[in-house]
Amino acid sequence: MTSAPRAAQLGLVGCHTCGLVSAVGQAQCPRCGARLHPRKPDSLARSWAFLVAALILYIPSNVLPVMYTSMLGRGETSTIVHGVVEFWKSGAWDIALLIFIASVAVPSTKFLVLATLLVSARRQSSWARLQRARLYRFIELIGYWSMLDVVVVALVCALVQFHLLGTAEPRAGIVFFGLVVVLTMFAAMSFDPRLIWDGDEE
Amino acid sequence: MTHPGLVICEYCDSVYRRSALGDDEIARCGRCRAVLYRASRLDLDHLLALTLAAAIVFVIANVAPVIRIAVSGMHNEANLLQSIAALSHGSGLVVGLVAAATLFVVPLLQIVLLGWVLVFARARRRAPGFAFAMRWLHRIRPWSMTEVFLLGVLVAIVKLSGMLSVIAGPGTYATLILTGLITLIAKRDVRTLWDRLPADETVEFGE
Ligand SMILES: [Zn+2]
Numbered sequence: 001m002t003s004a005p006r007a008a009q010l011g012l013v014g015c016h017t018c019g020l021v022s023a024v025g026q027a028q029c030p031r032c033g034a035r036l037h038p039r040k041p042d043s044l045a046r047s048w049a050f051l052v053a054a055l056i057l058y059i060p061s062n063v064l065p066v067m068y069t070s071m072l073g074r075g076e077t078s079t080i081v082h083g084v085v086e087f088w089k090s091g092a093w094d095i096a097l098l099i100f101i102a103s104v105a106v107p108s109t110k111f112l113v114l115a116t117l118l119v120s121a122r123r124q125s126s127w128a129r130l131q132r133a134r135l136y137r138f139i140e141l142i143g144y145w146s147m148l149d150v151v152v153v154a155l156v157c158a159l160v161q162f163h164l165l166g167t168a169e170p171r172a173g174i175v176f177f178g179l180v181v182v183l184t185m186f187a188a189m190s191f192d193p194r195l196i197w198d199g200d201e202e
Numbered sequence: 203m204t205h206p207g208l209v210i211c212e213y214c215d216s217v218y219r220r221s222a223l224g225d226d227e228i229a230r231c232g233r234c235r236a237v238l239y240r241a242s243r244l245d246l247d248h249l250l251a252l253t254l255a256a257a258i259v260f261v262i263a264n265v266a267p268v269i270r271i272a273v274s275g276m277h278n279e280a281n282l283l284q285s286i287a288a289l290s291h292g293s294g295l296v297v298g299l300v301a302a303a304t305l306f307v308v309p310l311l312q313i314v315l316l317g318w319v320l321v322f323a324r325a326r327r328r329a330p331g332f333a334f335a336m337r338w339l340h341r342i343r344p345w346s347m348t349e350v351f352l353l354g355v356l357v358a359i360v361k362l363s364g365m366l367s368v369i370a371g372p373g374t375y376a377t378l379i380l381t382g383l384i385t386l387i388a389k390r391d392v393r394t395l396w397d398r399l400p401a402d403e404t405v406e407f408g409e
Contacts, residue, residue, distance in 0.1 A: 004216040004232055012217060014210030017340050018396045021210050021217070023203040030204055031396060032333045038215075071365065087361070095360045098353075133213060133234040144347055150289070150301055151354025156361065158280035158288035159271050166273075170294035178297035185344065197214040197233065 006201050013038050043192040044122055050187035051114050054180050058107060061176035067153050071166040079173060080104070080149060102148035103177070110184045113139050114191065121195040129196055136193045143188055146181040150174060206397070209238055242394055249387060250320040256383040257313050263380045264306065268355050268373035273366045281373050282306065282351065304347040309380070312346055312388040315339050319395065328399050339392055346388060349381045 007013055011024050017034035029036050040046075065077030078086070080103045087096035113135050120127060153174045160168040209220050209229075213236040223229060223241040231238055267279035280288070282305060290298025315335040322329035329335065355374050362368045 004218060007210050007215045007217050010217055012205065012208070012210065014212060014215070016212065017337050019209065019212075019393050020396070021205040021208040031401070032337060034337055090364055092360055095357055098357065130234065133236070137213065137236060140344075144304075144344070145350055145353075147301075147304065147347055147350045148354055148357065150297055151285075151305070151351050152357050152361065154285040154289035154298075154301055155269060155280065155354060155358035157291065158285040159269055159278055159358070159362065161278060161288075162273070162276055165276065170289050170291060170297070172293055174289075175294055175297045178300045182300055189344065193213045193234075194215045197216075200214075200233070 006197070008038055009201060039194060040190065040192040043190055043195060044118055046190040047114065047118055047187050050183050050190055051111065051118070054107075054183035054187060055111060057176045057180050057183065058111075061173055061180050064173035064176065065171040066149065066173035066177065067156065067168060068171050069156070069160065069166070069168045071160075077171060080177065083149070083152075099149060099152075102145050106142055106146045107180060107184060110139050110143060110188065114184070114187055117191060117196070121191075121198075124199050126199060129200060132196050133193060136188075136191065136196070140188055143185050144181070146184070147178070150178045150181070211236055211238055239391065239394075242391075246320060246323050246398075250317070250324060252383055252387050253313060253317045253320055256380060256387060257317065259376050259380045259383060260309065260313055263373055263376035266373035266376060267371035268377065269359060269362075270369050270371050271362055271366045279371060281371075282377075304345050305351050308342045308345045309348050309384060309388075311342055312339065312384065316387060316392065319392075323395060323399055326399065328401065332399075336392070336396065339388070343388065346384060348377065348384050352377050352381050 007021075012021050013024050013036050014021050015029035015032060015034055015036060018029060018032035020029055020031045022030055022036070024038065026036055028034065062080060065079050066083070068075065068077045070076070080099075084096050084100045084103070087093070087099065117132055117136060120132060153170055157168045157170055160166050207220055209218050210216070211218070211231040211234060214231060214234040216231055216233045218229075218231075218238065220239075221229075223239075225241055228240045229238040230236065264282050267281050268285075270277060270279040286298055286301050286306065289301055315338055319329050319332060319335050319339075322332070355370070355377065359368050359370060
């Protein structure tokens with residue numbers, strides 16, 4: 001493995017915002033003025049709070065309809081999963097898969113990965129550190145693609161406005177879903193990946 | 203006491219000495235394999251030109267219709283801003299605000315702040331409010347979602363084409379170009395500007 005020293009050992013701290021390395025003990029980065037801290041404050045507690053809030057809202061976001069559409073007098077509401085099934089039935093399996101990944105697989109993965117990271121970081125576990133570090137960067141990278149369904153609902157509602165012939169309106173499910181995406185992003189940002197490696201230098 | 207010759211991995215806190223990179227080389231952390239820094243191919247003139255191009259395309263992407271639909275002799279079209287407004291209808295206001303922030307406000311801020319910083323950077327100067335602009339560029343970067351909008355347009359076209367006749371409008375092509383430009387200019391690490399531009403004698407932040 002590597003023998004690179006860690007900042008805490010050398011009494012150094014890196015600025016999150018501009019990257020400058022300075023000695024521990026200053027409240028602000030001398031170059032950009034951002035607040036300096038060796039670890040994100042209350043990282044685990046904050047991350048858990050956002051994650052639990054996201055999990056709670058994930059239920060109504062899946063149960064409640066995301067959109068109401070009426071075409072030629074026939075009105076219906078649809079949930080996220082319903083939308084995936086519709087695409088699948090109509091033969092657009094690739095789009096069905098895309099929405100499934102963005103709306104179901106990505107949020108579920110984020111929940112599982114973040115919970116695993118939070119539990120193992122609290123226990124200062126040395127288990128699979130490199131893999132956990134990679135998992136964190138992975139969910140950081142994919143997290144925001146979940147916003148896909150929000151965009152689709154917005155476009156359909158803006159376009160299908162024919163009054164008598166047909167209309168489409170957003171419903172509460174999409175509000176909860178949008179909040180879930182934002183909360184999981186906050187949860188991932190609150191987690192300090194450096195906690196994964198604490199204890200590695202011995 | 204600061205150490206400009208050192209770099210700390212923001213993912214695991216390992217400390218390294220900076221070394222010069224060849225073209226296209228990437229410095230990675232030996233402990234967690236995260237990217238430490240990369241060789242920047244774009245010079246400031248290119249970066250500014252791309253930012254100006256992004257500004258023009260941004261306007262087109264927001265004003266021009268992204269999708270046109272037609273059914274039974276009636277037709278309709280919508281652009282990005284109209285879509286956000288349609289989402290904000292009634293109880294959708296909260297998610298409408300999220301969409302407005304990630305699809306409109308953040309990309310706009312990225313272009314404006316970067317443009318401001320770069321105009322002065324060409325003259326080898328730090329712009330007024332340089333620290334403020336750089337801090338915000340860093341802070342809003344994860345919330346820029348133009349590429350998600352592009353994918354959403356694609357999905358909406360397929361979704362509606364079952365029952366209506368649908369065509370992609372000029373806004374879609376502008377969004378495609380904007381996605382590429384924003385990836386080029388704002389997704390890369392603009393933090394090197396801190397090292398490339400010498401600080402003025404005047405300190406920009408108080409205390
Ligand atoms: Zn690292």
